[in-house]
Amino acid sequence: xxxxxxxxxxxxxxxxxxVNLRKxxxxxxxxxxxxxxxxxxxPLERAKGHMEVNNGLTKEMAIVxxxxxxxxxxxxxxxxxPVGINIPEFIKHIEAGNFLDAAxxxxxxxxxxxxxxxxxxxxxxxxxxxxxxxxxxxxxxxxGNLERxxxxxxxxxxxxxxxxxxEKNGIKVAVIGSGPAGLSAAKDLAGFGYNVTxxxxxxxxxxxxxxxxxxFRLPNEIVDFEIDNLKKMGVKFIKNFVVGKTASxxxxxxxxxxxxxxxxxAGLPNFMNIPGENYIGVLSSNEYLTRVNLMGAAKxxxxxxxxxxxxxxxxxxxxxxxxxxxxxxxxxxxxxxxVYRRSFEEMPAxxxxxxxxxxxxxxxxxxxxxxxxLADKNGHVNKMVLQKMxxxxxxxxxRRRPVPVEGSEYEVEVDQVIVSIGVSPNPLIPxxxxxxxxxxxxxxxxxxxTMQSSVPELFAGGDIVRGGATxxxxxxxxxxxxxxxxxxxxxxxxxxx
Amino acid sequence: xxxxVTKEFLSENVVKLELEAPLIAKKRKAGHFVIVKIGKExxxxxxxxSQANPDKGTIxxxxxxVGVTSHKLSMMNEGDEVTDLVGPLGHATKIENxxxxxxxxGGVGIAPLLPIVEAMHDAGNRIITVLAARNRExxxxxxxIRAHSDEVIIMTDDGSYGTKGLVTNGMEEVINxxxxxxxxxxxxxxxxxxxxxxxxKYSIPTIASLNSIMVDGTGMCGACRVSVGxxxxxxxxxxxxxxxxxxxFDELLMRLGAxxxxxxxxxxxxxxxxxxx
Ligand SMILES: Cc1cc2nc3c(=O)[nH]c(=O)nc-3n(C[C@H](O)[C@H](O)[C@H](O)COP(=O)(O)OP(=O)(O)OC[C@H]3O[C@@H](n4cnc5c(N)ncnc54)[C@H](O)[C@@H]3O)c2cc1C
Ligand code: FES
Numbered sequence: 001x002x003x004x005x006x007x008x009x010x011x012x013x014x015x016x017x018x019v020n021l022r023k024x025x026x027x028x029x030x031x032x033x034x035x036x037x038x039x040x041x042x043p044l045e046r047a048k049g050h051m052e053v054n055n056g057l058t059k060e061m062a063i064v065x066x067x068x069x070x071x072x073x074x075x076x077x078x079x080x081x082p083v084g085i086n087i088p089e090f091i092k093h094i095e096a097g098n099f100l101d102a103a104x105x106x107x108x109x110x111x112x113x114x115x116x117x118x119x120x121x122x123x124x125x126x127x128x129x130x131x132x133x134x135x136x137x138x139x140x141x142x143x144g145n146l147e148r149x150x151x152x153x154x155x156x157x158x159x160x161x162x163x164x165x166x167e168k169n170g171i172k173v174a175v176i177g178s179g180p181a182g183l184s185a186a187k188d189l190a191g192f193g194y195n196v197t198x199x200x201x202x203x204x205x206x207x208x209x210x211x212x213x214x215x216f217r218l219p220n221e222i223v224d225f226e227i228d229n230l231k232k233m234g235v236k237f238i239k240n241f242v243v244g245k246t247a248s249x250x251x252x253x254x255x256x257x258x259x260x261x262x263x264x265x266a267g268l269p270n271f272m273n274i275p276g277e278n279y280i281g282v283l284s285s286n287e288y289l290t291r292v293n294l295m296g297a298a299k300x301x302x303x304x305x306x307x308x309x310x311x312x313x314x315x316x317x318x319x320x321x322x323x324x325x326x327x328x329x330x331x332x333x334x335x336x337x338x339v340y341r342r343s344f345e346e347m348p349a350x351x352x353x354x355x356x357x358x359x360x361x362x363x364x365x366x367x368x369x370x371x372x373x374l375a376d377k378n379g380h381v382n383k384m385v386l387q388k389m390x391x392x393x394x395x396x397x398x399r400r401r402p403v404p405v406e407g408s409e410y411e412v413e414v415d416q417v418i419v420s421i422g423v424s425p426n427p428l429i430p431x432x433x434x435x436x437x438x439x440x441x442x443x444x445x446x447x448x449x450t451m452q453s454s455v456p457e458l459f460a461g462g463d464i465v466r467g468g469a470t471x472x473x474x475x476x477x478x479x480x481x482x483x484x485x486x487x488x489x490x491x492x493x494x495x496x497x
Numbered sequence: 498x499x500x501x502v503t504k505e506f507l508s509e510n511v512v513k514l515e516l517e518a519p520l521i522a523k524k525r526k527a528g529h530f531v532i533v534k535i536g537k538e539x540x541x542x543x544x545x546x547s548q549a550n551p552d553k554g555t556i557x558x559x560x561x562x563v564g565v566t567s568h569k570l571s572m573m574n575e576g577d578e579v580t581d582l583v584g585p586l587g588h589a590t591k592i593e594n595x596x597x598x599x600x601x602x603g604g605v606g607i608a609p610l611l612p613i614v615e616a617m618h619d620a621g622n623r624i625i626t627v628l629a630a631r632n633r634e635x636x637x638x639x640x641x642i643r644a645h646s647d648e649v650i651i652m653t654d655d656g657s658y659g660t661k662g663l664v665t666n667g668m669e670e671v672i673n674x675x676x677x678x679x680x681x682x683x684x685x686x687x688x689x690x691x692x693x694x695x696x697x698k699y700s701i702p703t704i705a706s707l708n709s710i711m712v713d714g715t716g717m718c719g720a721c722r723v724s725v726g727x728x729x730x731x732x733x734x735x736x737x738x739x740x741x742x743x744x745x746f747d748e749l750l751m752r753l754g755a756x757x758x759x760x761x762x763x764x765x766x767x768x769x770x771x772x773x774x
Contacts, residue, residue, distance in 0.1 A: 267716060
């Protein structure tokens, strides 16, 4: 799915300023520039606090990095981007020093560039299909870092561009959930001229961006800034409102809402169902991160408690696992360990997070899997029993299947175990709409172009449709759904219908 | 924001708050709960909706002072506002006419029991309610429970009111006397454990409403998990009511102690602070 067709991209590339910019530096010289390194806070320093790890690029650095981009005739990077950002265009704006134009280009297709620049798995998307990676065998242009730079630059000017809004059409639509899927749907719907209300179950807006992803990776003020921008576009936010509980879909229809976008996420944490998993001190990463990020549990003036574990094991290899283990380190863990049943190479977390985790002294127990937990007489977990694994034949996902090594069990002392093996779709909405067609995994089934569900006025996207996925895919879904809803409402209100 | 309309102490440590919450009042059924949070630094705690007045747009919560948040709530006054209130959450009680229902309420558990007693009575059941408290002063909502019960038996630990003895003594007397079709037990986990053992002995189907630790109350964190019939369930979205005979009460009791140390420490710090005001 891409935002623009090839003809349009080509015409943009032929714009005079881009042609001149290309001529300015020879390709050979461009490819000789080394990819710059993102300035970071010292690992020992940052593991003591919650400050953001990456400092961001300076203007000078960003321009040099932008010069590396060859502005290819066939920009393969764009096909690697789930929302089809016009990548060469925004990078060339940076090279030309027109940082605000770069931000605006990003916002044509991406509602939250400052967020995506920080959390997208670029190495598996745009940067993977960069000409440097594909053809030159060199490190790709740092597209993610540049995205972050342009978005931050715009935010720091204090007056971010508020997208234009069509004339208000007086039609009410509802967005359920304020995660990336909901926010991007809300933005486009407001742009089309609808009266948009976002309903959020929690007392804070932002979904996983707030309760899950920690401050050291994505500061809350960035998310709040984006939400404020939506408020400026006229989007209304209602917190502490669980659709299906506080009011039903029928109630909302009675209130005049004509269509719904469901972006309720995949909130339900999975457990392994092994002995001892309900002991005290064994908890889901969602619980751990929610306590620390949403509830402020690590700060003394906040009421919510959290245990500061000394020997902490985090089970899993994704971003959530990395966020949990690095949070544990920051809360003073002596040993903060990742336990993952496959090898390091197979870990699904972003490369940068793995790299940062290693720098911060996180231990990796790869090819290990917990089989049970033991506890003291009060039920506090004190040991985990791990079984060694080895890699066998590739499975359906193409990754080599981990196979347990018989008789290899051993014990490791722990006082906190954080289970981070994935999430299932939040069941609240499906429970309240028995007619809604669901998959056997509990996700909402939708048409992949319009995101329309089996209930015509209801559209859905993000993790509730995909299971645990990514911020950028959730946002892409939100945009597609907004277009789908727009078309649906127009067809319904066409005269003669 | 939700404004406190009326406030009343039911006993020294139990307070009743009536809050403005028109949407919740309209939707709420017996068995539902809300999550409450006070101030930016507050924690999220679950509280059962004891009563609701949809016309007036209010709900009633009954709170026992046991920690920082319940204490803060008890210090709030009419006109004050609770920062965050969300609900109604959980599954409502299945209300049907089954015949004779034996209800057991212990301590502040009598508050969540009240709406169930009321609804079950309205559905045409014969209701016998056993209320238990440590002493007469701590017994709450007797009048309201009486208004919806065919018979009320009161048990106190010290014999200062009703009969001296445990809630199970009162229940067993009824079970030996007449046919009971369903039992409902709400109170401290330890009480629910023993009432459930009793009714299991007599093969009486029993429902317990569990009071696990919660954070979000929407199924997102798993803090509230319990084992029911050997399977892990989330109290906030799968419950709060379960088949009492399948609940692992020992595990529930253990898990309720998960943050004991922190809670005690925070509460004593808090009491120190308000003392010095
Ligand atoms: C710790 C962690 C780290 C992650 N790191 C990355 C990363 O680095 N890169 C990346 O791309 N992805 C990452 N992800 C995944 C990414 O965050 C999700 O894929 C994305 O947030 C999904 O967006 P969403 O809008 O579908 O749902 P969510 O962000 O889950 O938002 C759903 C919102 O809906 C609300 N809601 C649910 N039901 C209702 C209801 N009935 N009424 C009202 N509101 C409701 C919820 O409270 C929630 O706020 C991470 C996830 C976690 C948990
Ligand atoms: S309270 Fe978080 S899942 Fe139940």
